[in-house]
Amino acid sequence: MKICLLPGDGIGPEIMAEAVRVLRALDLDCTMEEALLGGGAVDATGDPYPEATQRLAQAADAVLLGAVGGPQWDALPRALRPERGLLAIRQQLGLFANLRPAILYPELANASTLKSEVVAGLDILIVRELTGDIYFGQPRGIETRDVDGRQERFGFNTMHYSESEIRRILRVAFEAARKRSGRLCSVDKMNVLETTQLWRDVAIETAADYPDVVLSHMLVDNAAMQLVRNPKQFDVIVTGNMFGDILSDEAAMLTGSIGMLPSASLDANNKGMYEPCHGSAPDIAGQGIANPLATILSAAMMLRYTFARHDAAQRIENAVKKVLGQGYRTADIHEPGMRQVGTREMGDAVLAALQVEC
Ligand code: NAI
Ligand code: MG
DSSP states (O other), rough: OOOOOOOOEHHHHHHHHHHHHHHTTTTOOEEEEEOOOOOHOOOOOOOOOOOOHHHHHHHHHEEEEEEEOOOGTTTTTTSSHHHHHHHHHHTTTOOEEEEEEEEGGGGGGGGGSSSHHHHTEEEEEEEOOOSSSGTOSOOEEEEEEETTTTEEEEEEEOOOOOOEEEEEHHHHHHHHHHTSSSSSEEEEEETOOOHHHHHHHHHHHHHTTOTTTTTEEEEEEHHHHHHHOOOOGEEEEEEEEHHHHHHHHHHHTTTOOGOOOEEEEEOOTTTTEEESSSSSOOOTTTTSSOOHHHHHHHHHHHHHHTOHHHHHHHHHHHHHHHHHHHEEGGGGGGTTTTTEEOHHHHHHHEEEHHHHOO
């Protein structure tokens, strides 16, 4: 088990340290090596995804990432921005399947801004295609063009998907649905966009291989609405890169706590990159108050999806539930009457919960 650690910027190193302590405590037979990605990498090498990092990431079975970016790099040209590093690694490793569970832990029932009866018990999974769609399509750009006889700026992007790109992400989603409730909702905009008409056609074709999964379809605007109206009608949602970007953030917020949400991005062989859904939180970086649980839960997803160590993953997830039950809360999920702790103490609590269990 070769793991590449990319702590990144802002709170990245603080939350990564806790996830690493948890992994070490499990006594797995793994090696962990650290490298630079994002703003820190730009500062040190002039490249948000330096070659040494590329070599390490390509040689590893899995990558665990903190977060990248921060205001000090916002003025850089697009090619040098920390986020470029993130896009580059996803593309280079072929991480086309982004899995984002949105789970509302009963202990955090009041964290959501939605009524508790709407979100109580929420446990859904968004499967987002990550390496295609309008985010990568060519041609793209901003040019000065002739528009009705006037010279003005003109912006353009291209949405496209091949049949095989659609089919492989749908298979990931069908497999996930099969292991859960057996319900899959495919989200598109087939009434307007040809690319997503193809998406729907391929979804219907692929369903023939999964007779045990009930496939439904929804237009993306309605899906956005249904997610806040009645999110529990969904189990697994699958969609393209752009719609998935938006819907997965929306779904994340149903749980009210960005500091709790892990994610996995997988290639065709279950090699993967695992990271919390949140960013580098520059507003609280260096203060030791960030919530490390999203990163710790990302490490659990890594054990589950890349290494098939379901036992170890389950132990981490149980430990997280246990510390929430014990009342440990970082500032982002704190409520009156609970025990407010910092990043390190939350890590300590998870370690203690793990030890009790074994
Ligand atoms: P953010 O997710 O970093 O922060 C949003 C809010 O949530 C802030 O108030 C922050 O303090 C809080 N927060 C985030 N994670 C937390 C945690 N673990 N514990 C407690 N509170 C937490 O999003 P924002 O502010 O829009 O972006 C900050 C930087 O992060 C930007 O440079 C952005 O580009 C980058 N970013 C990086 C991502 C990545 O590396 N995958 C994803 C999203 C943003
Ligand atoms: Mg996003």
